[in-house]
Amino acid sequence: MSLQRTRTIIDAASKPGLPAHIKLRHDPGRGRWHVLAPERVFEPDEIAVEILKRCDGATSVESIAEMLAKEYNAPLADILADTISMLQELADKGVVKA
Amino acid sequence: MNEIAPLEQFGDAAGASCARAPIGLLAELTHRCPLQCPYCSNPLELDRVNQELTTAEWQDVMRQAADLGILQIHLSGGEPTLRRDLEDIVEVAAKAGLYTNLITAGVTLTRDRLKKLKELGLDHVQLSIQDVDPTNAEKISAYKNGLDKKRELGKWVREFDMPLTINAPIHRLNIENLPNIIDFAVEMGAGRIEVANIQYYAWALKNRASLMPTRAQVLKSAEIVEEAKERLKGILVFDFVVPDYYAKTPKPCMGGWGKGIINITPQGRVLPCHASEQIPGLEFDNVKTRRLADIWLNGQAFNKYRGTSWMKEPCRSCPKAEFDYGGCRCQAMAFTGDATNTDPACKFSPHHAAFVAAAEQESASPNPPAFVYRRMGGAKADAPAE
Numbered sequence: 001m002s003l004q005r006t007r008t009i010i011d012a013a014s015k016p017g018l019p020a021h022i023k024l025r026h027d028p029g030r031g032r033w034h035v036l037a038p039e040r041v042f043e044p045d046e047i048a049v050e051i052l053k054r055c056d057g058a059t060s061v062e063s064i065a066e067m068l069a070k071e072y073n074a075p076l077a078d079i080l081a082d083t084i085s086m087l088q089e090l091a092d093k094g095v096v097k098a
Numbered sequence: 099m100n101e102i103a104p105l106e107q108f109g110d111a112a113g114a115s116c117a118r119a120p121i122g123l124l125a126e127l128t129h130r131c132p133l134q135c136p137y138c139s140n141p142l143e144l145d146r147v148n149q150e151l152t153t154a155e156w157q158d159v160m161r162q163a164a165d166l167g168i169l170q171i172h173l174s175g176g177e178p179t180l181r182r183d184l185e186d187i188v189e190v191a192a193k194a195g196l197y198t199n200l201i202t203a204g205v206t207l208t209r210d211r212l213k214k215l216k217e218l219g220l221d222h223v224q225l226s227i228q229d230v231d232p233t234n235a236e237k238i239s240a241y242k243n244g245l246d247k248k249r250e251l252g253k254w255v256r257e258f259d260m261p262l263t264i265n266a267p268i269h270r271l272n273i274e275n276l277p278n279i280i281d282f283a284v285e286m287g288a289g290r291i292e293v294a295n296i297q298y299y300a301w302a303l304k305n306r307a308s309l310m311p312t313r314a315q316v317l318k319s320a321e322i323v324e325e326a327k328e329r330l331k332g333i334l335v336f337d338f339v340v341p342d343y344y345a346k347t348p349k350p351c352m353g354g355w356g357k358g359i360i361n362i363t364p365q366g367r368v369l370p371c372h373a374s375e376q377i378p379g380l381e382f383d384n385v386k387t388r389r390l391a392d393i394w395l396n397g398q399a400f401n402k403y404r405g406t407s408w409m410k411e412p413c414r415s416c417p418k419a420e421f422d423y424g425g426c427r428c429q430a431m432a433f434t435g436d437a438t439n440t441d442p443a444c445k446f447s448p449h450h451a452a453f454v455a456a457a458e459q460e461s462a463s464p465n466p467p468a469f470v471y472r473r474m475g476g477a478k479a480d481a482p483a484e
Contacts, residue, residue: 003256003287007332021221021261023197029119029167036197038222038261038290039337041121041169043100092332093101094261094289 008091010061010084014098017057022095024052037095051083055096061087102358119167120394124174124361124372127156127187131177133203134240134476135228136469137267137302137309139372140176142477145364153183155386157190159362162390164194168360174201176364185214192219199224201265204251205244212251216258223255224263224292229272230282238271240471252286263290268319269309270461276319280326284334291334293323295341299373299428301472308469312461313344343457347418348425348441355427356400360390368393370400373428377437403427403437410438412446 010016018024023036024044033049035042044052047068054064065080072079090096102121129144151159163171171191178184179202191198200215204225212223225248228238232245255262264283268276276293283291295316296302296309311319323338330336342349352359352371361369366385374380381398394400402408406419413424424430425441433442434449442453460466470476 003253004284005287005289005333009332019261020259023221025195027167027169034169036169036221038263039170039172039199039224041102043102092335094335 134471136305138472149365160191342443348443351426355403
């Protein structure tokens with residue numbers, strides 16, 4: 001069995017999720033969300049939190065973007081492109097898998 | 099999205115609020131270790147086993163840490179797995195909501211114990227390696243067949259679907275093997291690698307003349323890391339720490355004194371950084387006699403160099419004062435004899451030229467001195483005349 005990891009590539013059909021060791025947590029003391037990762041703490045902004053909350057391994061990137069486009073009343077194409085690029089960046093940091 | 103490295107915060111990503119609440123806690127559970135690496139970050143004067151905090155004391159530290167707002171706990175040493183109660187400490191830390199990180203040399207942990215630790219909530223394993231060349235690894239650690247054991251532990255970590263970081267301290271004895279060290283991390287399925295050039299404190303400072311790489315070697319290693327980063331995007335995340343002897347600006351040490359990190363020694367002394375005990379005039383509190391939150395907010399050692407008001411010139415009027423905080427207090431103390439001086443790694447320090455010259459001369463020597471290995475009492479017994 002090879003132990004080697006492969007790169008996760010995010011597209012509209014990907015169903016992103018957080019690996020078990022990545023923890024999206026609300027920090028009541030600081031009044032904000034954190035992503036806890038190996039020797040890293042990320043501070044997601046409001047949009048990133050909304051995206052990460054929907055990364056359940058079952059919902060596609062396209063569906064996440066549709067929900068956000070509706071909620072923020074923004075063009076779907078723009079939201080989709082931004083969501084893909086954000087999730088790709090997070091996948092490359094090991095925070096998201098698909 | 100801001101990104102914070104809880105063990106070495108950079109810039110002001112942590113935000114001003116962090117003086118109120120630290121992000122990370124480095125818990126040195128013990129100074130005992132089967133390895134004797136000559137660059138160990140532990141102090142020359144090692145805590146003995148009968149001085150170590152009890153299980154209940156460490157568990158209380160974990161609960162206090164979570165209450166204080168600490169997010170990540172780094173269980174380190176020495177070798178933390180030599181504590182037979184590691185499981186009891188991890189269990190309480192995980193229940194308190196802390197993200198738990200085990201920093202191990204990987205030669206004493208069994209498969210069963212690792213499995214148990216995972217079940218109790220251990221989140222991540224950082225495995226240090228000395229080299230991928232077994233002979234060289236033995237020479238550096240003074241420990242036989244360590245590499246085979248580390249490889250085995252790495253496999254178990256992946257078998258249990260846990261994230262793995264390979265920590266590779268880099269110096270003149272292994273810097274030429276860097277490409278193979280990176281390959282090793284990929285082969286083990288690590289998600290992160292720390293290509294960590296030695297920082298010269300404590301044992302490493304004592305052995306600096308045996309460890310310092312040349313400037314050309316450091317530049318070459320930076321190229322190797324850049325190439326590998328691109329090639330291994332999405333497979334291996336790199337943390338690259340350069341030796342500051344060849345830098346022009348100092349590192350923002352600890353992300354600022356007393357700003358985001360707490361270090362606790364085996365006997366319970368609470369430090370702003372692991373090397374700070376060498377600075378005279380600091381009063382260190384102990385978790386046995388004072389609450390962690392009180393120490394963090396009001397302890398003399400934490401407030402001594404917090405912020406920028408303690409600074410002299412050239413730091414005081416420097417536009418980067420709030421970025422690098424004048425660099426490292428411990429290095430300023432060790433090299434200039436005054437902890438309020440600018441870190442000699444800074445080009446504006448009057449000591450900078452001598453600092454660079456020391457590295458250049460030592461690294462160019464064809465016959466570096468023999469190691470002073472890290473062991474109890476070793477710094478005195480083996481120390482050459484100074």
